[in-house]
Amino acid sequence: MSKKTRTKIIEAAHQLFIQKGFDTTSIQDILDKAGISKGTFYNYFQSKNDCLIAIISVVREEIIDKRRELAFGKDKADEEVFIQQIAIRINMNRQHHLMTVFETVSFSEDKELKEHITDAHQGEIRWIAKRLEDLYPSEGHPYTLDHAIMLIGITHPMLYAARLGVDEHITTETIIRYAMRRLRSMLDEQISQKDLFFPKDWFVQTDVKEKQEQEHILKNRLVALQKVVKEEKERQYLSFLLKEIQEDEPRHFLLESVSASLEQLAIGMTYEHKVKQAVQWMARRFHW
Structure with a gap:
């Protein structure tokens, strides 16, 4: 089997999922877009669900690569490295229109597909929590899962609001830095009050x-x-x-x-x- 053909199918499916939505895209649409036969499609994928999972996996691997390359040889406690790593995922998701695709899938009744997307979201939360341990003092480690969830909760609405405003110079990194300042300002109070919501072993x-x-x-x-x-x-x-x-x-x-x-x-x-x-x-x- 050809890697080039597999990539062509994935790219065709990706474009259609963005343009038409996941549910309304048919296998035949993908065949026509990629210029392949049904037999060729089934040599690589069992369903369009498999295509979407492949799209998510390709982007995820690219994110892992970019994050790893960025951090190689640098201090794990460098907050700026962490900020750039978070920005990589946000910018990659935007570049590949993954949020648009996820929104169309959110109404799907397919259990396997929903589980895969849930696993991807949980994986990102766990990754952020683990990286926050590199930045926080040891007494702050119990709160890293709380802060990972709050970091996502702060950055995404603010990114959306920033796109609606008139200042085009607000970058993804600027918003993440703001979110980190807010989280750090909360950390001492949480530690002193032992104010924990999600324990580290929640997942x-x-x-x-x-x-x-x-x-x-x-x-x-x-x-x-x-x-x-x-x-x-x-x-x-x-x-x-x-x-x-x-x-x-x-x-x-x-x-x-x-x-x-x-x-x-x-x-x-x-x-x-x-x-x-x-x-x-x-x-x-x-x-x-």
């Missing part, structure tokens, strides 16, 4: 299930790569990564550094994309 069942799935997929990807890489140094890197991810407390800075070295060695190789995918899974699992 614990989802977290455990997702981590187990991610670890299983990641381990399989790394094992498969060991069979195809050409250089001994690459095999050494993969062996190290396999061992490190199974430790009780994997050293994130080493995983990130070794993964970057592995990616560099794989540039131009036939398995470059597979290495990139494995690193993306690692970044997702360990919240780079």
